Every structure is written in structure tokens, then in C-alpha cells.
Amino acid sequence: MLDMELIRKDRDTVATALAKRLDAAEVDRVLDDIQQLDRERRRLISEIDGERQRRKAEARAYAQAKRAGVEPQVPPSEAGRKQVAELEAELDEVQSRLRTVMSELPNLPADDVLPGGKEANRVVKTFGEPPPIEKVRDHVELSRMLGLVDHERGVKLGGSGFWMYTGIGARLEWALINWLIERNIDAGYEFLLPPHLLLDTAGFAAGQFPKFHDDVYHLDRQSAPRGQFLLPTAETAILGAYQDEILDTAKLPLKVFAYTPCYRREAAGSHSDERGTVRGHQFNKVEIFQFTLPEQADAALEQMVAHAESLVEGLGLHYQRSLLAAGDSSAAMRKTLDIEVWMPSTGKYKEVSSVSWGGDYQARRAAIRYREPGGKQTRFVHTLNGSALATSRLFPAILEQFQQPDGSVLVPEVLRDRLGTDRLTPR
RNA sequence: GGAGACUUCGCCUAGUCUGGUCUAUGGCGCCGCACUGCUAAUGCGGUUGGGGUCUUAAAGCCCCUCCCGGGUUCGAAUCCCGGAGUCUCCGCCA
Secondary structure (H helix, E strand, O other): OOOHHHHHHOHHHHHHHHOOOOOHHHHHHHHHHHHHHHHHHHHHHHHHHHHHHHHHHHHHHHHHHHHOOOOOOOOOOHHHHHHHHHHHHHHHHHHHHHHHHHHHOOOOOOOOOOOOOHHHOEEEEEEOOOOOOOOOOOHHHHHHHHOOEEHHHHHHHHOOOOOEEOHHHHHHHHHHHHHHHHHHHHOOOEEEOOOOEEOHHHHHHHOOOOOOHHHOOEOOOOOOOOOOEEOOOHHHHHHHHOOOOEEOHHHOOEEEEEEEEEEOOOOOOOOHHHOOOOOOOEEEEEEEEEEEOHHHHHHHHHHHHHHHHHHHHHOOOOEEEEEOOHHHOOOOOOEEEEEEEEEOOOOEEEEEEEEEEOOOHHHHHHOOEEEOOOOOOEEEOEEEEEEEEEHHHHHHHHHHHOEOOOOOEEOOHHHHHHHOOOEEOOO
């Protein structure tokens, strides 16, 4: 949610920033709408407040007269009450319209974020080199040869878009998750294991609803009386966990992380770049998150990107970092940096982590605040989130980058103890 | 799943039966000030959150907020209805 006061006082700044990801004429039209509704809202509030004040005074006078023993006249407030009720209904209507338009507006892209879509993304860093591989096998072939992932039985169980890790493959996936968890703890993040079924207030707060309402799995009211949905990312749970809270300023930046499976409906259809475990309806991800003071946000973003990269580096994978253009970063975010790992079979880089700065956009939706030190005012915190990391992408990258001519795969050094082997070999 | 008790401004708590000086009590914590020749004790003051209005800003004023949503009433923390949550007991269950 954007700051209404900023729209009121500095509409040009808002319009210019939004035009990076939306059509400028459309932005203008929406802002007109918003300002109109905002004026209407404030007019109604003034009117209602005034009427209420009158009615309260009447009731007080009545009580006083009664105490004094004077037989009071019944104040003719029946009409007043009706009038307030009517105005309130009108206000509800205006506010709900305003909330709808406001909640659909994306965040303002940061100053250094370029306008445009995917094509305007910029690679800003590269780590390592593509490993020289003579005859590249893709990860789907490798995991079949090595017996790591059973796609057929996964589909048998969950339908298309699901898989099952098996044997040493399951151990590799689990080892990755555990290794990531430990690295995040080392980096000072507190470990959370949240519920996977969330109320839709959490989805709204994170900015996933209303826009992505249809991209997540909703439980019907029979099985989940309050219409819970399966979380599409732990980000939703972490943010929702602190909803409506005033965080202790001394504890900021608050650093937490969570491991959860992520459940997404995703666009149907299979893409040659996205075979195997690259895109599915359920995948594992470890998510880091920070709640910060506004002035801490820049440093936090740097720190989180560096941390996520250290994880990819720790595994020895070749990757690049991209600064996403306005149209390609998620709507709730001001700035997003993707860490993309090299996939030899496609000759492309695939996202394993997306680290973003949300400004106060999510905090405003979720009402997460801190108290200004010294002052008694509350302000919205800044939120930052990032994958650290998505194993469903790491897994194939490890297979492909570390494959050997004989079809075996070298296990990243940091995982060897956990797997009890330094090499996965064809069965 | 059943029965009962409960939910008050950070925490604890008074108030709910018997609707109106509740514009919510007291304690703890926290902040400020005073005093004391030490980071103690004491005293005084402040301390829910949100919104509106005014203003360069602060202050002020007004409205809402006693778990949430409705209702009754001139008037609701208090009465009525619905919902959520917590605890206790019983039942069921991987």
C-alpha cells in the first residue's frame, strides 16, 4: 500500500515512479480516482464526527438533567442516529472503493531501478566461470540416471507438476535444506517454522492478494472454515506473523528466516527451460527476512544479497546477479536483485534467489510499526526478503555444473559429510 | 466434537450483576523532571492505538478504539445476538 499522504502532497513523484512499471495515462487516471475518493472520504469523516459530537453532547445533557432531578425531555435524536448511519454506509462504500484501488497499486520502483520489463534487466555481477563440460547431460537425464527424482510417481501422487525425491536424491535435497538453515543461523537470522495454511489477511499484507489470488491454492470452506490457503512462499507467513505489531525499536533490524515448502498453481504448460524440478506446484525454499528502520534498509539489502551469494558460492556454483527492471520485479517491491545460477543444458541462468527491498509498502498493509526513539510516534518499518535459497533450482544446477563425463556428479564439498559420499554415481 | 470459565490502553488488574461524572482504576515496566556528593531510594509528571482538523512545525480540538462484527437505547466496557481466541474438563484421533 502506498502512502496516501505522499500521493496528496507529492503526486508527481508517485506518478513518475509508477510510470516505470505502468502506463503513464493509466497511472494518471488511477491517481485521479484515488484523490477523488480520498477527498470524499475525509469530507464524510468530518461530517460524521461532527454529528457524533452533537449526539454525545445531547446524551450527556440528558444524563445531567436526570441527575439533577429535572424530568428530561427525550432528545429528538432518532433522526440524528439515522443520519449518522446513512453517512457511515456512504463512508464504508467510499473506503472500500479506495482500499480496492489503493491495494491494487504496485510499489514505487526505487530511483536506480530502470523502467521496462525483463529485457531491461541488467547483469551487475558475475561469479566464476561456466564449467567446461564436453557432452552436457541435462538435469532431468542426470537425476534419472542417478535415481534422484521420481517424476512418474510424483505425478501419480499429486498430478502433473509434482515430483518425489528418492533415495540419495532425497538426501541431497534434505542436506541442502539443512546446510542452508545452518548458514542462515550463522548469519544471525532466527529460525521459524510457520504454519503452511494461512488466513487471507496474511496474503493481503504481503501484497499477494488481490493480484495473485488465483495463483495460490485455496482450501474450501468445508475443510477449512476460514478459507485458508497454502502459502506460496514463507515470505507470506513471516510478514503475517508480525501483522499489527509495534516492534521493539532496539531489536531492529529483526532478522528471521523460515523453511517451508511453497505451493503455487503456476501457469500451466511445460517449457523446455523448466523441466524437472525447475518449476512445479510444490518446491522447497528457505527464506530470509528483515524488518528494519528505514535508514537501515540499504545496508540490509546489501547484506542479504551478499549472504545469498555466499551460499551459492559456498556450493561452488557459477552464477550472476541481475538488477531487475521495474516491470519484472514483484509488485510489492521497490527493488529486486536476482541471483541466477548457470544451467549448462540450456545455456541460461536460472533464478535461485530473489532479494528485495519493499520499503514500507508491506509494512503499511500489515500495520507493522516501530516507535520513533525519543518520540512517541509510530512509523512503518521497512521489509526486505530473499530466498536463501530455493533448492528446487539449486539441485538441478548442482547436477549440471558438477557432472562428469561418465554421468556421475561430484557432491559439493560442504555437503559431503551429510551425504556420506563425494560423488553420486549411476546405479 | 461437547461443557464451562475467560478476553479491559506494553504486562498484571478494578469496573460488567444494578447502562450515564468510565473523558477507564491501581500496580509493574518505560520516559522526563526534581532531590540526594555515586547506574540506589523518594517525590512529581507523562505513557493504548488509529483517524480527522488546524499549523511551516509543535501544541490544541474532535471522532473512533475495553477481542471482532451487528443490535437495543437519548446514552453501552456494562444488556442482547453472531463470530474469533485462550484456559479447564470430557470425548475422539495420527
